[in-house]
Amino acid sequence: MNRYIYFDHAATTPVKPEVLEEMMPYLKGKYGNASSIYALGRESKKAIENARDRVALALGAKAEEIFFTGSGTEADNWAIKGVAYANRKKGKHIITSKIEHHAVLNACKFLEKEGFEVTYLPVDNDGLLDAEKVREAIRPDTILVSIMYANNEIETIQPIAEIGKIAKEKGILFHTDAVQAVGNIKIDVNNINVDLLSLSAHKFYGPKGVGAIYIRRGTKIASFIHGGAQERGRRASTENVAGIVGVGKAIEIATLNMDSYNKKLLELRERTINEVLSKIPHVRLNGHREKRLPGNANFSFEFIEGESLLLLLDMKGIAASSGSACTSGSLDPSHVLMAIGLPHEIAHGSLRLTFGEDNTHEDIDYLMEVLPGIVERLREMSPLYESTLSEYNSECVKINLK
Numbered sequence: 001m002n003r004y005i006y007f008d009h010a011a012t013t014p015v016k017p018e019v020l021e022e023m024m025p026y027l028k029g030k031y032g033n034a035s036s037i038y039a040l041g042r043e044s045k046k047a048i049e050n051a052r053d054r055v056a057l058a059l060g061a062k063a064e065e066i067f068f069t070g071s072g073t074e075a076d077n078w079a080i081k082g083v084a085y086a087n088r089k090k091g092k093h094i095i096t097s098k099i100e101h102h103a104v105l106n107a108c109k110f111l112e113k114e115g116f117e118v119t120y121l122p123v124d125n126d127g128l129l130d131a132e133k134v135r136e137a138i139r140p141d142t143i144l145v146s147i148m149y150a151n152n153e154i155e156t157i158q159p160i161a162e163i164g165k166i167a168k169e170k171g172i173l174f175h176t177d178a179v180q181a182v183g184n185i186k187i188d189v190n191n192i193n194v195d196l197l198s199l200s201a202h203k204f205y206g207p208k209g210v211g212a213i214y215i216r217r218g219t220k221i222a223s224f225i226h227g228g229a230q231e232r233g234r235r236a237s238t239e240n241v242a243g244i245v246g247v248g249k250a251i252e253i254a255t256l257n258m259d260s261y262n263k264k265l266l267e268l269r270e271r272t273i274n275e276v277l278s279k280i281p282h283v284r285l286n287g288h289r290e291k292r293l294p295g296n297a298n299f300s301f302e303f304i305e306g307e308s309l310l311l312l313l314d315m316k317g318i319a320a321s322s323g324s325a326c327t328s329g330s331l332d333p334s335h336v337l338m339a340i341g342l343p344h345e346i347a348h349g350s351l352r353l354t355f356g357e358d359n360t361h362e363d364i365d366y367l368m369e370v371l372p373g374i375v376e377r378l379r380e381m382s383p384l385y386e387s388t389l390s391e392y393n394s395e396c397v398k399i400n401l402k
């Protein structure tokens with residue numbers, strides 16, 4: 001194997017050299033605790049506030065509306081549990097969707113055990129949520145709507161501005177898990193009427209283990225981590241200064257490069273989708289054809305088991321994923337693919353390719369050199385393949401497989 005190609009940027013991205021360079025001093029000489037009053041501490045404090053300004057600027061928010069967290073998962077948990085606990089006297093009903101990341105779904109499941117009620121809205125076959133469904137689900141005791149900006153498996157982009165408008169009209173707080181979207185598409189919190197938004201640095205070439213949450217001024221939310229007075233008393237614990245500096249630098253670069261980055265990803269994506277659909281039979285593109293993040297292609301191959309596909313690709317030096325990184329290792333098909341109506345056996349044969357900065361057209365050439373052969377080989381090993389093909393008219397047609 002003389003090459004290694006990474007097609008899994010939705011799982012995580014490498015830290016950019018410029019980002020690492022800005023972080024390094026805070027891991028070395030500038031190690032002061034940001035709460036200390038001497039110069040070394042003040043330097044850390046200054047670096048954190050500079051990062052906060054950069055995140056705020058990228059989102060159209062005010063600096064005091066940005067709070068740093070330990071991850072995207074933490075930001076989601078804070079948004080959902082924090083709003084639930086602070087508003088429980090007003091009501092106990094939360095609206096979300098069936099295709100949220102587990103950070104949102106499992107936070108909601110936890111709250112159900114605490115006596116909250118959660119409505120999990122369905123999506124259509126493209127993974128798109130109808131904003132009117134949110135309106136219909138609203139009850140007098142609804143306190144929060146939480147809908148992801150873009151899905152992390154099929155990468156369909158939701159009508160967030162429309163949902164935000166409805167939530168605002170009804171006076172209900174609106175959170176969006178934008179972890180997959182920030183750094184990939186332009187987001188201005190003022191155009192989409194969100195009250196809370198989660199992001200995570202490692203999805204846009206920043207470090208792992210650090211994220212942020214936008215909390216609109218005046219939003220009623222409980223603190224999540226109790227302790228010292230960091231983050232204005234709302235998220236205690238000594239700050240991860242280097243990590244926070246990394247978020248600031250990474251989001252700044254992402255914002256500056258957004259147009260050219262998008263253009264590049266879109267080209268790689270369109271080429272891949274067109275070639276896979278035309279060169280491999282019995283394959284389906286998952287997610288909306290246009291309303292999807294620029295760098296994502298998600299396919300289901302009939303008569304194939306996704307894990308085997310990933311292993312064979314790995315042997316050829318290609319890193320990809322089936323479903324999301326968090327669910328691989330479990331035998332259940334992805335909850336997202338089930339929610340868009342795929343039968344079990346087709347959901348199992350899925351492949352997610354997510355492109356990034358380091359990918360080139362040569363990478364796609366190589367993918368198209370090896371993928372059709374691998375798919376063919378696996379199908380030859382499948383007992384279903386031969387027998388089904390003869391009377392072929394099945395599920396594929398119904399769910400509009402090519």
Ligand SMILES: *Cc1c(COP(=O)(O)O)cnc(C)c1O
Nearest residue numbers: 071072073101103152179180200
């Ligand atoms: C990656 C991801 C998360 C979790 O973020 P971490 O920083 O890895 O905890 C949450 N939601 C979505 C949509 C994601 O893609």
